[in-house]
Amino acid sequence: MDGRNWRILAASVAGTIAIFAVLFFLVGGRRVLEVLFTATPSLVAVTFVFGLAWLAAWSLMLWVILGTLEVDVPAGKSFFIYAAVVFANNVTPFGQAGGEPVAALLISRTSRARYETGLVGIASLDVLNVVPSVSLVLVGVGYYAAHFTLGDRLQTAVGSAIVVVVSVAAVLLLTWRYRHRFVDRTAGVISRTAGRFRLARFTTEAITEQTIADRMHRFFGHVERVAVNRRRLVSTLGLSLLGWLFQGAALLAAFAAVGHTIPLYVVLFVIPLGNLAGAAPLPGGLGGIEAAFVALLVPTTGVPASVVTAAVLIFRAAIYWMPVFIGGGSMTALGVRTLA
Structure with missing residues (x-):
């Protein structure tokens, strides 16, 4: 990792610390700790079990997608690969947006697939996860709106989610429609700038404009293969929904x-909306996601802010920190010592 990357990481860690400091100041850090110390251990353990179930469901998503791309990876190994992918996302600024290139490299190294195949695999997983999450937001917010008045904070969050999803969908559709023109116009730019990021050491091929163009065409070919296999596509969406529901169960257990108990319909929209904060320039969205969850859960549940914060910290321990430890160990077990 060069000096520039270290500076970015240091800045993102500083941002995380600052957000947590402000959050604890606002909700009362001492009260949060008191609530955490009185938490029921068996139910904390249940939270972690549901966290493992979520990780397993989405690792099976990756297994199905890689199988569609003719990458032969055992289902058990896919769990450890996906855990390592989550680790890469959680320690990279901008969360999944920053971790996807690293995750693609990890998949290619551990499954002997081409880099662009790994990139299609992890990108497909992230894109397909959006479909159930949007559905859950619409169902949860729709039920909430039918019984309560939507507050300004919730309206802003839902509006922002819709804008983000529509914008991303529009970009993806336009890129797909004009993919050949896109390749022609960007391959040269990528080849000229690749040296700045020292990508040559990750491949035995020379990074030329033609090489980049060939890889991009293969990338779009893989995307098409994933999209047209309806049986596997339905299976993947089902596993995605199951993973989201396991996350919801983990939050309820926390x-x-x-x-305290909170309504299921609140959980359905809070988890996808809160995870939007993962796009912030923080390691895996750490700090930003916790603050977003607290901001959404306090007005929609009526539970004291300190209690909400304690529950969110338990939930995030299962969804963020547990995969970090499992994924870090997985990278070592898979023989991946460095990704940068």
């Missing part, structure tokens, strides 16, 4: 651990 609140139960601190002695």
